[in-house]
Amino acid sequence: MSAPLTSLDRPNSYIGRSVPRPNAKRLLAGRGRYVSDLKLPRMLHAAFLRSPHAHAKIVAIKTDAARAVEGVHLVATGADFARICTPWTGTLDHFKGMTSTPQWPLPLDRVVWAGQAMVAVVAESRAIAEDALELIEVDYEDLPIVVDIDGARKPGGPVINPGSASNVCFRSQLDSGTVDDAFMHAAHVVEEEFTFGRHTAVTLEPRALVADYDPSAGMLTVHHGTQTPYQFQDLYSRHYGIPEARVRVIATDIGGSFGMKLHVYHEDMAVVGLSILLGRPVKYVADRMESFVSDIHARDHRVRARMALDAKGEILAMDVVDLTAIGAFSTYPRTSVVEGNQVIRLIGAPYRLTNYRAALEVIFQNKVQTSQYRAVGHPIACAVTERLVDMAASKIGLDAFAIRELNVIPDDAYPQTSPTGYRFEALSHQACLKRLHEMMDYDGLRAEQADLRKRGIYRGIGIAAFVEITNPSPAFYGVGGARISSQDGAILSLTPSGEVRCLISVTEQGQGTEAIISQIVADQLGVAQDHVRVITGDTEVTPHGGATWACRGAGIGGETALQATRVLKRNILEIAALILQEQPSALDIIDGEVVDVATGKPRLPIAEIARIAYFRSDTLPPGAQAQLTVSHHFAPQGYPFAFTNGIQGCLLEVDVETGLIKLLKHFIVEDCGRIINPMLVDEQLRGGIVQGLGAALFEECRYSDTGQLMNGSLADYLVPMPMEMPDIVIAHVETPTADTVLGAKGVGEAGTAAASACVLNAVNDAFAPFDATINSIPITPAKILKALKRF
Amino acid sequence: MSGFDETLQDEAEAPVRVRFVVNGRKVACEVAPRDTLVDCLRDKLELTGTHAGCEMGACGACLVQLDGRAIHSCLIYAVQADGARIDTIEGLSEGGVLADLQAEFHRRNALQCGFCTPGMLINAQELLSRVAEPGRGEIRDALSGNYCRCTGYEAIVDAIDAVAKARSKGGVAT
Ligand code: FES
Ligand code: FES
Numbered sequence: 001m002s003a004p005l006t007s008l009d010r011p012n013s014y015i016g017r018s019v020p021r022p023n024a025k026r027l028l029a030g031r032g033r034y035v036s037d038l039k040l041p042r043m044l045h046a047a048f049l050r051s052p053h054a055h056a057k058i059v060a061i062k063t064d065a066a067r068a069v070e071g072v073h074l075v076a077t078g079a080d081f082a083r084i085c086t087p088w089t090g091t092l093d094h095f096k097g098m099t100s101t102p103q104w105p106l107p108l109d110r111v112v113w114a115g116q117a118m119v120a121v122v123a124e125s126r127a128i129a130e131d132a133l134e135l136i137e138v139d140y141e142d143l144p145i146v147v148d149i150d151g152a153r154k155p156g157g158p159v160i161n162p163g164s165a166s167n168v169c170f171r172s173q174l175d176s177g178t179v180d181d182a183f184m185h186a187a188h189v190v191e192e193e194f195t196f197g198r199h200t201a202v203t204l205e206p207r208a209l210v211a212d213y214d215p216s217a218g219m220l221t222v223h224h225g226t227q228t229p230y231q232f233q234d235l236y237s238r239h240y241g242i243p244e245a246r247v248r249v250i251a252t253d254i255g256g257s258f259g260m261k262l263h264v265y266h267e268d269m270a271v272v273g274l275s276i277l278l279g280r281p282v283k284y285v286a287d288r289m290e291s292f293v294s295d296i297h298a299r300d301h302r303v304r305a306r307m308a309l310d311a312k313g314e315i316l317a318m319d320v321v322d323l324t325a326i327g328a329f330s331t332y333p334r335t336s337v338v339e340g341n342q343v344i345r346l347i348g349a350p351y352r353l354t355n356y357r358a359a360l361e362v363i364f365q366n367k368v369q370t371s372q373y374r375a376v377g378h379p380i381a382c383a384v385t386e387r388l389v390d391m392a393a394s395k396i397g398l399d400a401f402a403i404r405e406l407n408v409i410p411d412d413a414y415p416q417t418s419p420t421g422y423r424f425e426a427l428s429h430q431a432c433l434k435r436l437h438e439m440m441d442y443d444g445l446r447a448e449q450a451d452l453r454k455r456g457i458y459r460g461i462g463i464a465a466f467v468e469i470t471n472p473s474p475a476f477y478g479v480g481g482a483r484i485s486s487q488d489g490a491i492l493s494l495t496p497s498g499e500v501r502c503l504i505s506v507t508e509q510g511q512g513t514e515a516i517i518s519q520i521v522a523d524q525l526g527v528a529q530d531h532v533r534v535i536t537g538d539t540e541v542t543p544h545g546g547a548t549w550a551c552r553g554a555g556i557g558g559e560t561a562l563q564a565t566r567v568l569k570r571n572i573l574e575i576a577a578l579i580l581q582e583q584p585s586a587l588d589i590i591d592g593e594v595v596d597v598a599t600g601k602p603r604l605p606i607a608e609i610a611r612i613a614y615f616r617s618d619t620l621p622p623g624a625q626a627q628l629t630v631s632h633h634f635a636p637q638g639y640p641f642a643f644t645n646g647i648q649g650c651l652l653e654v655d656v657e658t659g660l661i662k663l664l665k666h667f668i669v670e671d672c673g674r675i676i677n678p679m680l681v682d683e684q685l686r687g688g689i690v691q692g693l694g695a696a697l698f699e700e701c702r703y704s705d706t707g708q709l710m711n712g713s714l715a716d717y718l719v720p721m722p723m724e725m726p727d728i729v730i731a732h733v734e735t736p737t738a739d740t741v742l743g744a745k746g747v748g749e750a751g752t753a754a755a756s757a758c759v760l761n762a763v764n765d766a767f768a769p770f771d772a773t774i775n776s777i778p779i780t781p782a783k784i785l786k787a788l789k790r791f
Numbered sequence: 792m793s794g795f796d797e798t799l800q801d802e803a804e805a806p807v808r809v810r811f812v813v814n815g816r817k818v819a820c821e822v823a824p825r826d827t828l829v830d831c832l833r834d835k836l837e838l839t840g841t842h843a844g845c846e847m848g849a850c851g852a853c854l855v856q857l858d859g860r861a862i863h864s865c866l867i868y869a870v871q872a873d874g875a876r877i878d879t880i881e882g883l884s885e886g887g888v889l890a891d892l893q894a895e896f897h898r899r900n901a902l903q904c905g906f907c908t909p910g911m912l913i914n915a916q917e918l919l920s921r922v923a924e925p926g927r928g929e930i931r932d933a934l935s936g937n938y939c940r941c942t943g944y945e946a947i948v949d950a951i952d953a954v955a956k957a958r959s960k961g962g963v964a965t
Contacts, residue, residue, distance in 0.1 A: 020897050027905025028893040030840020030880030034906065037839035127825065204844045204852060204906040204940050255842070255906030256940045288845045510903030510941050683900050686943025714849035714938070722944040723935040751943075 011591050012526050014519035015742075018679035019529065021515040023508070032253045035208040035225040036285045043210065043281040044073055046271050047129035049119040049136050050293065051111035054147070054366040054707025055160070056140035058109055058118070065135035066121060071128040074278055075136070076120045078106040081273045086239050088264065090330035092480030095337055098170040098362075100330035101161045105270035110143070112160060112328035113368050114708050115293025117267050122274050122282055145366050145707045149302055149325050152363045160328055160364045169330055170337045170362040174344060176419040177355030182317030186308035190391040193304045195776040196380050197700035198297040201373050202719055205255020206286040207295065209268055211275035221248045222272060225255065227507055228262040228547045233539045234483050235264060235333065236272055251537035257509040258374040258691070260295050262549055264332045267294065292712030297701050298373035300325045301343065301380050307388040308355075313396045315407050317355035318348050320384070324362050327369035333482045336370055337362045342377025342469065345420040347385050349467035350429050350645065351407045356419035366707045374691055376550070378468060378753035383777065386464040386757040390764065400463050400761070401437055404647075408433065408465065422467075425638075427645040428733045429465055432669040435731050436463065440649045440667050453769060459664070462650045462762025466754040470551035470672075470746025471642035471737070474635070487635035488557045489543030490564040492521065494572060494628040496614045498592060498607025500525060500532045502564075505545020506557030507537045511748065512680040513553045517561045519676055520742070524565035525572075526589030527606070543631065551746020554676055555642055556634065559740040564632035571627045575609050578624055638739035646670035646733075646750050648689070650758035651726075654766040656788055659781030661697060661763065663726040670750050671733040674743035678732075681747050686728050688751020694720035696756035700778050809873040813838070814882025822869040829853040831869035832879060840880035840909050844938065851937030854910040854917075855879050861917035880909035889916060891957065895950040903941030911937050915951045923959045927952060 008016055026032060063075040087102035106117055119136055123129035144158035151157060152167040160167055183189060210223040220242050224232055229249035237244040254261065267284055275282040286294065301324045308316040322343050326336035337360075344358035393403040408429035409416050416424045436442075442461070449459045477484040491503040502521050508514045514534040522529040536542060545560070546552055569589060576594045577584040580603055587594050593602040594609065612619060613626035620626070636642075649667035654660075668685055675681050698718035702710045711717045736743025756777050763779055772787040785791035806821040813836060820835045827846070832838045832855065844852035846865045853865040856878040883889045889912050895901070902908040911934065918925060918933040925933065930948050939947070 020900060024897050024900070024902055024905065025893075027902060027908055028896055028912070029884040030838075030909045032840070032905050034839070034842075036842075037833070039834075039837070127823070202940055203904075204850065204938060205842065205904070206844075254904060256904045258940070288847070510905060512900070512903075679900050683903065683942060683946060686945055687903060687941050690943040691940070713847060714845040715847055719938055719940070721935045721938060722931040722948065725931075725944050727945055728943055 012522055012528065014523040014529055015674070015676050016678070017519065018677055019515065019519065021512050021680070022518065022530065023514050027253070034205055034253045034255050035210060035223050036205055038210050038223050038283070040210060040212060040281040043283055044122045044124060044278065045126040045129050046120055046122050046274055046282050046284040047126055047133055048117035048267055049133045051114060051116045051118050053111055053140055053142065054114040054145045055143040056111050057143055058107065058111065059139035059141050061119060062137040063119065066132040069128065069132040069135065071124040072121060072132045074122040074274060075132070076274060076277065078104055078108040080277065081105040081270060082108060084240060084276060085269065085273055088239060088332045090332040090335045092335050092477065092482060094480045095170055095335065098330070098335070098337060099164065100169060103266065103329055103332065105266050105273055113366050115368060117270065117294065120270050120274055122278060147365060147367070147703060147705055147707050149323050149363060152325060152365045160366060167364040168361060169326060169364055172341065172344070172360040174356065174358045174420055177317065179317045179319055179355045179357040182355040183308045183319065186316055187311035188309045188392060188395050189306055190388050190395060191306035192387060192391065192775050193302065194384055194387070196299045196301045197778055198300040198370065199695050199699035200292065200295050200297045200701055201258045201260035202717070203256030203258065203260060206288060206291040207261060207265065207268065208285040209271055210281055210283040211272040212281040213275040213279060215279045218242065219246045219248070220272065220276070221250065223250045223252070226251050226261045227254065227257045227509055227549055229507065229537055229539050230505065230544050230547060231262065231333070231484055239269065240272060240276060248540040251507055254509045259372045259376065259549065263296055263334065263371050265294060288714055289712055292701070292717065293368060293709055296331060296369050296371040296373065298339065298370050299380060299695070300370055301340070303343070303380065303384050305347070305384045305388060307392055309392050309396065313392065313398050313403050313406055315351050315353055318353060320344060320347055320358040322358065322360045325365045326362055327367045328364055329369055331369045331371035333484060334372055334477065338372055339370070339377045343380045345422060346377055346381035346467060349381070349418055349422065350409065350465040352409050354419055367703060374688065375749035375752035378466060378749055379692060379695060379756045382464055382466045382754045383757040383760050387760055387764070387775070390761050401433060401442065404433055404465055405430070422641070422643065423639055424643050425737055425739070426735050427467065427643060428671045428735050429645055431733045432645065432647045432671060433465070435669045435733065436647045436649050436667060439669065439729060439731055445651060458654045458656055458766045458769070460652050460654060460762035460764070460766030462758045462760065462765055463647060464754040464757035464761060465647045466645065466750070468551070468644045468746065468750050468753050469641050470644055471555035471636055472550045472552060473640045475640040476550070485544060485546040486556070487633050488545035488560040489631065489633040490560045491543055491629065491631045492564045492568045494568065494606065494610050496610050498605060498610045500527060502532060502534045502561060503542045504534060504536055504557060504561060505542050505547055506553045507547045509548060511553065511684055512677060513548060513557065515680065516554055516558060516676045520558050520561045521565045524562055525569050527592045531592065543633070551748045554744040555740065555746050556636055558676060558744050559742045560632065560634040562742050563634050564630055567630045567632055571630060572606055572609055575613055575624070575626050576604060578621055579609065579612060580604060636739065642673065642737045642739065642745040644672050644745045644747070644750060646754070648754040648758045650762045652759065652762045652766070654763060654784060659784035661779065661784070663693060663724065666726050666728045668728065668751065669731045669733060670747065671735050672747035672750065673734060673736040673745035675732060675734060676744060682730050684747050685730055685751045688748065689728055689755045690720050690725055692752040692755020693725065693759065695778060696759035697778055807870050809869055811872060811874070812876045814878055814885070824868065824870055826869045827865050828867050828869050828872050829864035832864060838879045838881050842906055842909060844906070849938070851910040851914060852907055854913040856883070856913060861913050880912065883913070883916070892916065892950070892954050895954050896947070899946045899950045901942060901946035901950040907937060907939040911939065911947055918951070919955055919958060924955050
């Protein structure tokens with residue numbers, strides 16, 4: 001063998017290795033256990049009557065005919081729930097002045113968006129429940145509808161929440177440096193107004209839960225397709241007044257989530273209430289149409305931004321106003337202002353920037369709530385920043401790479417604090433830029449572009465640098481008073497046969513949590529990966545923790561597993577030392593065997609240690625108590641977030657006759673710190689990029705001016721399909737965080753963060769020969785033709 | 792009253808006995824005339840490997856084989872499939888028909904949440920039974936009715952491509 005040995009050549013070295021996910025075989029065989037598959041004895045089914053009006057007073061609800069249908073067990077309205085459930089309000093304390101009205105499972109007197117669940121029917125089958133819904137009559141009294149941002153902000157216009165002076169949910173300002181001064185002395189100023197349409201997660205499995213309240217035990221079990229079982233345990237307990245230890249939330253296989261399945265939905269709270277009212281299991285699975293009108297949407301923003309530069313092209317200042325409309329309530333418990341807050345704080349993040357001003361206004365409207373969805377705020381911040389950088393480059397006559405090289409924070413200049421208060425430990429923009437330039441064969445692409453242009457073929461090349469927020473500390477929700485954990489917990493046992501069981505609070509939605517945790521445990525303990533079984537997603541079994549959101553699975557969950565494993569290893573070696581009459585420090589574990597550190601000679605299998613400890617403790621010296629189960633928690637300290645970075649590139653072709661865009665190739669160079677499983681990281685990036693590309697070109701929740709969602713089905717709402725998606729080339733730079741032993745940061749949002757910015761820049765690049773620009777996402781054929789003045 | 796005709800509801804619920812050969816076994820069950828095949832497979836026969844993502848033929852999650860051809864089980868009523876041979880992901884897995892595709896999907900991590908995966912596999916099998924060595928464009932085209940929110944599709948295309956090559960090289964029967 002000629003290649004030098006690397007750390008991957010050690011036995012049981014799994015960190016950094018592309019191993020397949022052990023649990024994926026079940027899913028491939030059709031043996032997934034999704035909540036939508038679940039059937040319990042005596043289980044009933046819920047369906048909801050939904051409001052046809054975007055804003056109306058509920059005058060009367062007549063349910064007698066529905067109640068009389070054979071097979072119907074219960075028809076419940078808002079008042080029935082208000083008796084057993086306390087309301088919730090989606091505000092956080094550190095967002096000063098933020099407002100939102102209290103919410104109940106079903107509304108008491110008003111509906112505030114078209115599609116809002118109004119009345120629940122529980123029956124022996126979903127079909128019977130739906131039949132009964134048809135027999136319910138509701139008298140509504142129309143109220144004025146507030147649909148768009150301008151309408152919502154009109155002084156003296158209709159106000160959605162009674163008792164409020166306006167439709168403003170929250171306002172925030174950032175101001176640092178001397179922005180006006182910088183603009184006054186700038187050699188160049190670029191300015192643009194951007195609009196970002198609403199889109200939604202469209203997980204392939206819709207939201208699903210089975211609530212099972214057992215009155216004899218006073219125990220609530222909820223099988224819930226969610227990423228955050230502990231959060232729901234807490235919420236069900238507090239809002240329904242059931243002691244927390246008697247609420248169990250089980251989240252087994254989840255058919256896609258992306259942030260959408262961690263918010264409190266009215267129907268989900270209602271289903272828990274229905275089970276309590278009936279004392280029987282009640283199942284609810286949203287159908288696709290219901291998903292479109294009731295899952296959270298995201299990204300409804302209008303941003304006006306300007307950038308000042310000096311004569312050389314150095315960025316001097318940015319000035320930004322973000323208006324975002326969030327629906328009629330702020331979501332609970334994370335709130336709907338987090339996205340806007342992240343937009344204004346992430347704008348300009350890759351660049352040396354000291355003069356920065358931003359205003360955020362978050363506005364209510366009569367539409368379904370918007371809230372956190374994959375890469376919260378990132379795509380908007382990135383698109384605004386990167387488009388302005390490109391506009392500046394063409395104004396000054398600089399190349400897209402050159403202007404970024406001139407302005408990114410240098411790789412040796414860390415730590416850095418952004419003017420918006422983010423503290424960056426170590427990022428690698430320069431290295432990523434350089435790598436992308438080579439990987440794309442940028443000069444070759446430019447030459448080809450010029451050639452093709454002569455033949456009437458219009459290609460665009462777009463790049464976009466980004467900064468991603470990962471590993472959130474308690475500074476995220478904890479300080480705002482939300483009971484959302486930033487710590488994770490693991491319980492690790494050596495079983496009597498010498499295998500390892502790891503119960504951990506981070507959850508699996510297909511990104512490979514269980515695989516990477518088993519890699520970390522196997523690596524750190526010195527056993528084969530298939531001797532490690534990882535169990536996630538059951539609040540009765542796994543210790544409390546944040547679970548999986550905002551890119552914390554590897555960085556926080558992984559570190560928890562690593563630290564827990566080190567404790568277990570120490571305990572195993574202590575027992576081994578007693579048995580072998582050796583110093584623990586002279587021993588190590590390799591391949592499931594205790595070995596001499598010095599010689600590597602095997603001394604005793606760990607299975608033998610387990611056997612002695614569990615079955616022959618009489619042979620251990622007096623006073624020895626084997627601790628072969630350890631419980632360990634870890635909360636991030638040090639930097640409030642582990643920021644990551646990267647850059648994406650996109651090559652596409654615009655058909656100027658039809659307005660259609662063909663994506664030809666996509667590129668990403670990304671730095672998520674220590675990589676645990678390169679294959680899983682790459683697949684996270686690809687999946688994320690495709691979500692961003694969908695947003696860039698296809699996805700938009702389109703409303704009529706009466707507040708009706710007009711494209712609420714998979715036939716009308718376009719999602720990225722295999723045919724339209726390009727191949728994606730990936731490279732990595734690794735800058736581990738020094739805050740943890742593992743050094744891992746998150747990677748889940750990176751793909752989505754910059755994909756639409758890249759496409760926006762590429763389309764505008766393709767437009768270079770024309771007097772045309774585009775500043776709105778999604779970039780539809782109609783918008784292209786309009787920009788080209790052909791429509 | 793809303794003009795709802797109760798006899799209609801009774802008729803919609805009146806059970807009909809249907810027989811199929813599902814995954815090689817004769818089965819009979821009672822379905823309502825309005826039950827789709829995907830509902831019947833999932834609820835009555837407890838074959839939950841077949842998924843429903845859109846219930847309108849747009850996502851491909853519900854693909855099964857009916858008399859050997861891939862069909863959308865959300866687009867046909869159970870009564871329409873009376874007498875047919877139906878093979879679902881469970882049967883095709885146990886019979887080893889998809890073993891090479893499944894192994895390649897696993898090796899390349901061509902799935903994340905796995906909700907689209909049974910439909911993807913059935914579509915891939917259908918494609919490879921028609922075209923011995925499809926190009927990548929052809930594979931993407933053939934999958935264009937299978938929605939996946941998690942992957943970027945590329946690993947799926949790679950996996951099918953690799954199996955196509957291996958099958959045509961090894962002459963493995965499809
Ligand atoms: S459920 Fe049949 S195609 Fe989507
Ligand atoms: S793997 Fe989740 S939908 Fe395809």
